[in-house]
Amino acid sequence: MSTMMKNSPKDTEHFYLQWTFSKLMAFFFLLISLSYLFYSLRFVSHSYDCDQQNPVSSINHISSIDATAIEEIPKPHEETNISHIVFGIAASAKLWKQRKEYIKLWWRPNQMRGIVWLDRKVETEWKDRNLLPPLKISEDTARFSYKNPKGHKSAIRISRIVSETLRLGNTEGVRWFVMGDDDTVFVTENLLKVLQKYDHNQFYYIGSSSESHLQNIYFSYNMAYGGGGFAISYPLAVALEKMQDRCIQRYPGLYGSDDRIQACMAELGVPLTKERGFHQFDVYGNLFGLLAAHPIAPLVSLHHLDVVEPIFPNTSRVQALKRLQVAMKLDPYGLVQQSICYDKTRTWTVSVSWGYAVQIFRGTFSPREMEMPARTFLNWYKRADYTAYPFNTRPVARNVCQKPFVYHLWDAVSTSNGTKTEYVRTQSNPECKWKMVDPSQIRRVEVYKKPDPLFWDKAPRRNCCRVVATKKKGTMVIDVGVCREDEVVEL
Numbered sequence: 001m002s003t004m005m006k007n008s009p010k011d012t013e014h015f016y017l018q019w020t021f022s023k024l025m026a027f028f029f030l031l032i033s034l035s036y037l038f039y040s041l042r043f044v045s046h047s048y049d050c051d052q053q054n055p056v057s058s059i060n061h062i063s064s065i066d067a068t069a070i071e072e073i074p075k076p077h078e079e080t081n082i083s084h085i086v087f088g089i090a091a092s093a094k095l096w097k098q099r100k101e102y103i104k105l106w107w108r109p110n111q112m113r114g115i116v117w118l119d120r121k122v123e124t125e126w127k128d129r130n131l132l133p134p135l136k137i138s139e140d141t142a143r144f145s146y147k148n149p150k151g152h153k154s155a156i157r158i159s160r161i162v163s164e165t166l167r168l169g170n171t172e173g174v175r176w177f178v179m180g181d182d183d184t185v186f187v188t189e190n191l192l193k194v195l196q197k198y199d200h201n202q203f204y205y206i207g208s209s210s211e212s213h214l215q216n217i218y219f220s221y222n223m224a225y226g227g228g229g230f231a232i233s234y235p236l237a238v239a240l241e242k243m244q245d246r247c248i249q250r251y252p253g254l255y256g257s258d259d260r261i262q263a264c265m266a267e268l269g270v271p272l273t274k275e276r277g278f279h280q281f282d283v284y285g286n287l288f289g290l291l292a293a294h295p296i297a298p299l300v301s302l303h304h305l306d307v308v309e310p311i312f313p314n315t316s317r318v319q320a321l322k323r324l325q326v327a328m329k330l331d332p333y334g335l336v337q338q339s340i341c342y343d344k345t346r347t348w349t350v351s352v353s354w355g356y357a358v359q360i361f362r363g364t365f366s367p368r369e370m371e372m373p374a375r376t377f378l379n380w381y382k383r384a385d386y387t388a389y390p391f392n393t394r395p396v397a398r399n400v401c402q403k404p405f406v407y408h409l410w411d412a413v414s415t416s417n418g419t420k421t422e423y424v425r426t427q428s429n430p431e432c433k434w435k436m437v438d439p440s441q442i443r444r445v446e447v448y449k450k451p452d453p454l455f456w457d458k459a460p461r462r463n464c465c466r467v468v469a470t471k472k473k474g475t476m477v478i479d480v481g482v483c484r485e486d487e488v489v490e491l
Ligand SMILES: *[C@@H]1O[C@H](CO)[C@@H](O)[C@H](O)[C@H]1NC(C)=O
Pocket: 078, 079, 081, 082, 083
């Protein structure tokens, strides 16, 4: 400042300009040499990396530059996948030995997250290592009051599974808690397909009612049945955990765990979002009617598999489920999806439940009849009749001629042309005097279907089936797929 004062204003200006110019030049050179220096240093460090046998380091470098550029663009929505779900499985030590076989059917050891919650320690078997989720013993619930004369106090322990799982921490990336019993079998791809529809950042309680109207009246139509399984979004689980122990104390008279969860959901003001593919299966006997006419919704779960008959004849329960899984793996979205068509030349009605069974009926049945489950099963309340189902059903035909010819899944393979499933008849039909072509000549049915990865992303619609002409003896060939333009199920 003082030197500038001595010079004339003009000189000062000149000096100032000169000074700035040389400073700029110096700065410029400094910049060039610095960047040169950095460049060579980088080069040196790279060749050093190369010496350390890292040939991809230069590629890494490029991709890291690209990544920072991409970070500024908003991320696309990341679809829910298996790593976003934590399963909480309610089990009891008493039944563990049989029930663990159901869990092994669907559990994917290195992909899934979850815990089996037991009431006490169980023996673990060497052959099961790495095939089951980790086991944990639930917290003691002695401090909670339970006053239902018919139920069991373990209900409190089971209703707290979501909260206890949450308190364990390790919830990074968790979007959903999915509850199930030890006798629940999930169809994972369909569970994912259902959850992908919902925003996991909001409060969701997703599941389904019972097949028994009386159960739903006794518990609630607003309750998700835990055997069929239900999903609670992460933020809802957090909200539940904060209030659940207080909430439970307000309902000592309730029967089970599911109604205790629902009572707390009602306090939180969160309704049940119903998805028809979760199956509690509060029925006895043969599930055939329900699986042969499934609603147009992805099959998410099966429950009470110890209570009902094996889903395929002449096999064990677990073997039968394994057979269903052969088809499931080829086309989970298509599993047990019904399609209805007619064999026009022989006047038969054909109903396909893909991956499960095919039925051939003499004569013409309308789709509105065929889409109703036949009552092959019995009501949960043995004295209740068909008016006690919360959905339409139809009676099993009394007339011997109207009894369907049933073909159960035998084999499923993938071909270059899509899936080929084969169904065979194992049970004979009674004698019929109708003067029309007898389906008993058909011993096996072949169904061709291309998996449709977008099936559930579209408005729900049944697939169409077509009876295809064939020279194979004793075989019916059927093509199943998206209905063509103007294709209607009519004779
Ligand atoms: C699931 O999605 C996450 C992103 O949220 C991703 O990092 C992960 O690799 C995906 N996992 C699978 C098994 O697809």
